[in-house]
Amino acid sequence: MNDTFASKIPALLAKYETDLLEEWIKAQLDATTLRKDLLSSADLRRSSDEFLSLLRRAATTGNLLNLNAPEWLPVKDFLAGVSRSRASQGFTPSETATFIFSFKQPLFTRLQEECGSDSRALAEELWIATTLLDRLGLFTAETFLSSREDIIKQQQLEMLELSTPVVTLWNGILALPLIGTLDSSRTQVVMENLLQTIVETGSEYAIIDITGVPTVDTLVAQHLLKTVSAARLMGAQCIISGIRPQIAQTMVHLGVAFGDVITKASLADALSYAFKQMGITVLRKQN
Amino acid sequence: MEKIPIIKMGDFLLVSIQVDMHDRLAMALQDDLTIRVAKERSKGVLIDISSLDVVDSFIGRMLDNIAAMTRALGTETVVVGMQPAVAITIVELGLSLENIYTALNVDKGMALLEARMKASVDENDE
Amino acid sequence: MMNNIVRREVIPLLSDEDIVRARKIVRDWTISLKFSLVDQTKLVTAVSELARNTVEHGGGGSALLEMLDDSIRRGIRLTFEDQGPGIANIDQAMTDGYSSRGSLGLGLGGTKRLVNEFDLSSEPGKGTRVTIARWK
Ligand SMILES: Nc1ncnc2c1ncn2[C@@H]1O[C@H](COP(=O)(O)OP(=O)(O)OP(=O)(O)O)[C@@H](O)[C@H]1O
Ligand SMILES: [Mg+2]
Numbered sequence: 001m002n003d004t005f006a007s008k009i010p011a012l013l014a015k016y017e018t019d020l021l022e023e024w025i026k027a028q029l030d031a032t033t034l035r036k037d038l039l040s041s042a043d044l045r046r047s048s049d050e051f052l053s054l055l056r057r058a059a060t061t062g063n064l065l066n067l068n069a070p071e072w073l074p075v076k077d078f079l080a081g082v083s084r085s086r087a088s089q090g091f092t093p094s095e096t097a098t099f100i101f102s103f104k105q106p107l108f109t110r111l112q113e114e115c116g117s118d119s120r121a122l123a124e125e126l127w128i129a130t131t132l133l134d135r136l137g138l139f140t141a142e143t144f145l146s147s148r149e150d151i152i153k154q155q156q157l158e159m160l161e162l163s164t165p166v167v168t169l170w171n172g173i174l175a176l177p178l179i180g181t182l183d184s185s186r187t188q189v190v191m192e193n194l195l196q197t198i199v200e201t202g203s204e205y206a207i208i209d210i211t212g213v214p215t216v217d218t219l220v221a222q223h224l225l226k227t228v229s230a231a232r233l234m235g236a237q238c239i240i241s242g243i244r245p246q247i248a249q250t251m252v253h254l255g256v257a258f259g260d261v262i263t264k265a266s267l268a269d270a271l272s273y274a275f276k277q278m279g280i281t282v283l284r285k286q287n
Numbered sequence: 288m289e290k291i292p293i294i295k296m297g298d299f300l301l302v303s304i305q306v307d308m309h310d311r312l313a314m315a316l317q318d319d320l321t322i323r324v325a326k327e328r329s330k331g332v333l334i335d336i337s338s339l340d341v342v343d344s345f346i347g348r349m350l351d352n353i354a355a356m357t358r359a360l361g362t363e364t365v366v367v368g369m370q371p372a373v374a375i376t377i378v379e380l381g382l383s384l385e386n387i388y389t390a391l392n393v394d395k396g397m398a399l400l401e402a403r404m405k406a407s408v409d410e411n412d413e
Numbered sequence: 414m415m416n417n418i419v420r421r422e423v424i425p426l427l428s429d430e431d432i433v434r435a436r437k438i439v440r441d442w443t444i445s446l447k448f449s450l451v452d453q454t455k456l457v458t459a460v461s462e463l464a465r466n467t468v469e470h471g472g473g474g475s476a477l478l479e480m481l482d483d484s485i486r487r488g489i490r491l492t493f494e495d496q497g498p499g500i501a502n503i504d505q506a507m508t509d510g511y512s513s514r515g516s517l518g519l520g521l522g523g524t525k526r527l528v529n530e531f532d533l534s535s536e537p538g539k540g541t542r543v544t545i546a547r548w549k
Binding site (some may be wrong): 307308309310311312340341342343344345347348370371372373375376379380381382 | 429430432433436437440450451453454455457458461462465509516517519520522523524526527
């Protein structure tokens with residue numbers, strides 16, 4: 001590629017903007033990947049129109065192959081927006097990328113007409129057009145995927161909070177009954193949630209019950225211990241209950257020391273410990 | 288020079304840190320507090336840090352020093368209201384602040400100080 | 414499309430007040446990138462430690478703040494630089510509890526645990542540079 005080659009693409013985009021728009025919309029409507037159930041033709045027209053005018057503006061700077069240049073920011077922002085909204089609507093990545101790729105055909109046809117018999121120029125133009133649209137298409141796919149990841153993470157977070165509720169056992173005593181496998185990120189979310197609830201409720205005792213947890217690895221154990229330390233700094237005391245023999249063994253093998261952390265065999269034991277600390281006695285009523 | 292106000296509440300002194308302190312201001316607070324504790328013969332000190340959004344090793348050390356100095360003067364210090372995000376960060380940083388009493392809020396901090404005063408009186412009676 | 418720098422700022426680090434200002438600016442940046450509260454706090458605390466080292470051990474210097482956005486990942490990269498005495502034994506300086514001035518010596522080791530990327534280079538007699546980054 002020589003850099004001095006002056007592409008006709010910018011001029012072409014300006015001259016045929018309306019024609020290109022119509023042809024492109026037609027190409028999109030014909031594409032098998034179009035999701036008529038998710039996208040109205042009015043929306044399709046609106047976003048196609050906006051993309052074309054942004055593309056034309058960016059292209060007039062003549063820098064067609066460097067998408068990192070600042071003039072491409074509006075185009076990328078727009079595409080990122082399209083990807084994000086399509087990701088949340090349930091489009092697939094290829095359905096989303098087709099938005100860009102389907103513009104190839106109308107653009108190529110115009111380029112062919114424009115270059116006539118100058119095959120060298122045509123080759124040059126097609127290379128530029130392909131590279132540009134491929135990069136924009138890939139960008140769309142990448143942002144689409146990262147948006148999907150964000151959505152999934154958000155959903156996981158919501159599920160986590162639903163599946164591990166912090167409950168108030170008594171005025172001033174919270175319990176966090178953990179069930180299922182703990183991985184490091186789940187533990188982190190759950191623990192932050194516990195500390196926040198401690199502040200909101202002003203509870204001085206928090207029981208973390210791990211009876212329902214099959215195994216604990218070093219990282220998770222460390223998260224647990226850090227939570228206990230953080231709670232202590234805030235002025236609350238955590239009690240870990242339900243450490244099963246296997247888990248206790250693993251911990252020792254892993255070299256995790258529970259040190260001065262208060263541990264109890266069961267949630268009931270932990271609760272009566274907290275009662276005792278708070279000066280509460282439970283008595284059976286005599287008949 | 289600006290100063291962090293120290294408020295007298297009965298037998299206790301209350302400091303509520305509302306601003307992002309620069310280091311000299313933190314040092315000045317440490318000095319002021321020790322002087323006030325000695326002068327007023329306070330029974331306890333409460334430091335409310337619920338408005339502080341960062342506690343780094345410098346502030347951590349200051350809190351530790353205050354606790355140690357007031358203890359040397361026969362008075363306990365309680366740090367109250369530490370935010371969860373701050374507590375998590377301090378643990379990650381590796382600060383242990385083992386010498387510091389903590390409580391969730393000012394009321395609980397006062398209750399803790401009163402309980403400790405009572406305990407030490409009982410001890411002395413025996 | 415890697416590591417687009419969307420914002421850049423250099424701030425001097427010569428005094429106590431500069432450390433406060435560095436904390437404040439980085440806090441604002443983390444908010445604009447929608448960092449979680451815990452992530453905000455971790456990065457701002459790291460800034461406080463490193464800025465103080467620059468002022469106190471390095472005899473003053475500067476911090477370069479860069480906001481990174483490649484549309485896939487967003488984050489903040491910070492470079493603390495001084496022309497001070499430098500660090501002769503980096504391993505020792507990184508060790509928790511080591512301090513040349515009888516302090517807690519948690520600044521460097523602790524900071525490393527608070528960020529996603531950490532790089533320290535130093536030449537005795539020439540100066541010190543610490544670069545950290547935290548991703549959203
Ligand atoms: N910018 C710097 N220039 C020269 N020496 C430095 C610099 N930063 C750190 N050091 C050296 O590394 C040692 C360890 O630094 P670190 O921040 O971990 O501890 P500290 O500053 O001594 O104590 P703390 O940060 O816990 O108050 C310092 O004592 C100092 O000798
Ligand atoms: Mg330091």
